[in-house]
Amino acid sequence: MKIAVLVKQVPSGDSPLRIADDSLWVKEENVSFITNESDSYAVEEALQLREKSGDGEVVAVSLGPERAQRAIREALSKGADRGIHVQQSYPYHSDPLEIARALAAAMAGEKFDLVLSGLQSDDYGFGQVGVILGEKLGMTTATLVMATELSDGRLMVKRELESGWFQWVSLTLPASISIQSGINTPRYPSLKGIMGAKKKVIESVTPENGDKPAQSISKVYIPQKTKRTEMIEGTVDQQVERLVQVLKKEIRII
């Protein structure tokens, strides 16, 4: 079983987000980058699938500038076997088709049985790259996966539907699936894992200049507030007093 797992670096939730001078992205200074949340679940699921099948390889793949290697190194320290870094000097790419094409070109020769990705990134939130990559590589695809099982050369996935419904879907391999947060409990890297990761290989690939993007950002901005909010200030006692007044006199539920 040869498994690829896509990992992406995104600004951490508590990083200050200031809009860049060209209004096309955020200023990266003072931003700390972390592995995208649902990608961590995808890494864990890949490692568990490798462990269950008894043999095989997990390859962590990331597209991005030099710093993206840290996301790959983190996956290696948790147990992934090697990495592929698809170099992008421009730190922000706003077209999932373009991103998936570059990944497909870098990964096509590897003949992966399975590609795992996080459901969506916490920055752009396209939720498309893993699916497009699957299509480009001739794979079956499934999204919002909450459980996986390998049996008789097929992959069974439990897909999350809307409003608390689920469905089991059986896919032929090779397959590209996106993993929903909460599917497992991601492990922490062990000290041994961190030391061992230093010897693992990260192959660096520079994509050819391909087609122009199919969509792009023309402007990033701070959303305009549309609702009028009464901010209740003061001491805790004053806040509680006003809240109770609101509940009783304005919303009238007590």
Add this chain to the structure above:
Amino acid sequence: MSILVVIEQSDGGVHRMSREAIAAGQALGRDLDLPVSALLLGNDLSSRCETLQSMQLHEILKVEHPLLRSYSSDGFSQALAQVIQNESPKYVIAGHTYMVRDFFPRVSAKLNIPFLADNIAYRVDGDTLILNKQLFSAKLAADFVPSDDGSCIISFQSAAFQEDDVATGSEVTVREVAITLDDSSIRSTSEEPFQEIAGAVDLSSAEVIVSVGRGIGKEENLPLAKELAQALGAELASSRPVVDAGWLEGYHQIGSSGQTVAPKLYFALGISGAIQHVVGMKGSKNICVINKDPEAPIFELADYGVIGDLVEIVPKLTETVLGVKS
């Protein structure tokens, strides 16, 4: 040049978000002076077709095929790609549902046309269509534009448009559209959908909801929220992280993967306001927020906001509410 709205079924009828997508399509059609048609994909489409015939549409395109009887990403992506190739609509519009997320990116890949996903609004500037999408869990927003003037696929977030705004019409022409699908190209099989927990609470009928998020801190603090809910006669709900942590059962969850609610009061405790949560509660009549992070995007939706530590405020609030009631 035309607009094509892709219709999804839900409980045998037209999905709520497909109705919203028709409202979006009609609005765009008026702005750009383009005819708007609807597309039905599947098998046994008569009842949905009837629903659509009372709407103001140019045409209803109907694609019926035995291999589209149940949903598959392989089947639906091939079918939609063929329709787009044959009909060459300028804009293909849909609600940003889980099914759309599952197969639309493949259509985009097959045809090499952009899929501008999960937008909250659009505007037209000269000849250019600009889509508004939220970034970083709604902390920022961005304008997206397609790079050329070929076909493009667009999805809108839940409640970006209102189904009440769908313009009505009558006797819309139905046109059957033929596609070719090969049995061997459907490489997946699906089992029947199921719900995990029996006896789940139907939060959609609750008048008052007290909802907890990651900001509650730890499982031991949950009783604070439960006691407030009890004092207010409210149902208890949560955002996804609380369910993922195993602190509450999945049926308490509000949002895109949980329930959609519109109570008289939605009391959000320690909820940051990620888009996935917001789509499930933004129709609430009154939203009250307690959060210690003044930057939390949930405050954007709040009618009443308190910046502070809920562990300190909530017990006092419960006590005072109980005092007032007795």
